[in-house]
Structure formats: structure tokens, C-alpha cells
Amino acid sequence: DAGITQSPRHKVTETGTPVTLRCHQTENHRYMYWYRQDPGHGLRLIHYSYGVKDTDKGEVSDGYSVSRSKTEDFLLTLESATSSQTSVYFCAISEPLGFLPSEQFFGPGTRLTVL
Amino acid sequence: GEDVEQSLFLSVREGDSSVINCTYTDSSSTYLYWYKQEPGAGLQLLTYIFSNMDMKQDQRLTVLLNKKDKHLSLRIADTQTGDSAIYFCAGGGYNKLIFGAGTRLAVHP
Numbered sequence: 012d013a014g015i016t017q018s019p020r021h022k023v024t025e026t027g028t029p030v031t032l033r034c035h036q037t038e039n040h041r042y043m044y045w046y047r048q049d050p051g052h053g054l055r056l057i058h059y060s061y062g063v064k065d066t067d068k069g070e071v072s073d074g075y076s077v078s079r080s081k082t083e084d085f086l087l088t089l090e091s092a093t094s095s096q097t098s099v100y101f102c103a104i105s106e107p108l109g110f111l112p113s114e115q116f117f118g119p120g121t122r123l124t125v126l
Numbered sequence: 127g128e129d130v131e132q133s134l135f136l137s138v139r140e141g142d143s144s145v146i147n148c149t150y151t152d153s154s155s156t157y158l159y160w161y162k163q164e165p166g167a168g169l170q171l172l173t174y175i176f177s178n179m180d181m182k183q184d185q186r187l188t189v190l191l192n193k194k195d196k197h198l199s200l201r202i203a204d205t206q207t208g209d210s211a212i213y214f215c216a217g218g219g220y221n222k223l224i225f226g227a228g229t230r231l232a233v234h235p
Binding site for chain 1: 130132134156157159166167168169170171174176214221222223224225226227228
């Protein structure tokens with residue numbers, strides 16, 4: 012298994028509080044991603060990073076920010092959590108291989124509940 | 127942008143073949159992928175197909191691609207209870223994927 016860990020694995024928080032989720036990799040992969048998984052919606056990309064300090068928005072980025080100060084860590088922050096952000100969050104990593112398919116490796120997920 | 131659609135649920139008998147279908151909108155996807163998610167876990171790549179191929183076979187798995195109709199399918203031969211999972215198709219660029227909603231495959235005896 013690719014070396015990807017997520018912390019915390021479970022979190023319950025209250026509306027309006029800030030929350031930070033951490034993704035840590037030991038594979039030295041350039042790309043890192045944050046997705047959320049909701050029933051009926053599958054996986055939706057929140058933000059991704061293509062290098063240290065290089066990030067870009069995904070399709071559902073409102074209410075989320077990210078930071079990547081070193082290759083191995085990618086942080087996802089909910090500045091003021093809302094109940095609509097209750098979800099399972101997955102981190103993924105990949106390494107570009109030119110014109111070859113680039114597999115994304117997924118972490119175990121973080122279940123976040125916002126009350 | 128890319129949009130990927132799948133049916134949400136499929137139930138099959140153990141030993142039968144399963145066919146999971148997917149339609150996509152962006153014909154510029156270079157590769158199309160199938161990922162598998164087992165309960166409580168992240169996704170794992172199952173197989174992929176290059177966009178200029180019509181078919182790819184990998185042991186019990188057969189991927190069919192109809193570029194004209196923008197239709198992708200995954201056939202699992204001799205489906206086993208261990209195949210029970212959620213299957214996602216995905217398309218897009220080399221480093222940014224759009225996933226479908228996932229098809230939950232239930233295998234019963």
C-alpha cells in the first residue's frame with residue numbers, strides 16, 4: 012500500500028468552528044488531492060496541489076482552503092465548519108508519468124461530522 | 127467540464143457476470159479508469175483503458191469503450207462475494223480526474 016495517512020480518522024465538531032485535516036505521504040509524489048465523498052455524488056475534488064506551495068481549486072472548493080508547505084503534507088482547512096460539510100474526506104496522491112496513466116493512491120479517509 | 131454518470135446499484139448472483147456501465151461527456155479524456163472501493167476504505171485502481179482502444183481484458187475483468195456513444199463498461203466474469211464493493215469510473219486529464227457517483231455491486235449466493 013502507498014504510504015498515505017490521514018489524521019484524524021474521525022472528528023465531530025460544531026458549526027462555526029475551524030477544522031484542519033492532515034494528509035501525510037511517504038512516497039514523495041508530486042500531486043496531492045483532497046476529495047469529499049457523499050452518497051449519490053461519488054468523489055468530488057475540493058483542491059489539489061501540484062507541488063510545494065502550488066495549489067488549485069477543484070469543483071467544490073467553496074468553504075475550504077489548503078496549504079502545502081512541504082512535499083509530504085497537504086492540509087485541508089474548513090475555516091468555519093457548516094453541517095453541509097459533514098462528509099468523508101479522502102486524500103490522494105499521484106506522480107505524473109508523462110503520457111502514461113497516472114494512478115491515484117488514496118488514503119483511508121476521515122469521517123467528519125459537523126453538528 | 128467532464129461529467130461522468132453511472133447507475134447507483136447492481137445486484138448479481140454469485141458466479142454470474144456483472145456489467146457496470148458509465149457514460150462520460152468529455153471525449154478528450156486520454157485514459158478512462160475503473161476504481162474499486164471496499165467498505166471503510168479508500169479507492170484502489172482496478173484497471174484503465176487508453177482512449178484509442180475498444181477493449182481491454184485483464185483476468186476476470188473486461189473493459190469496453192464505445193467512443194462514439196461515450197460509453198464505458200466493466201464486466202466482471204464469475205462474480206464472487208469478494209467483488210462486493212462500490213465501483214467508480216473516472217475520466218479526465220492525466221493528473222486531474224472526474225469520478226462518477228459510483229455503482230454499488232451486491233453479490234448474493
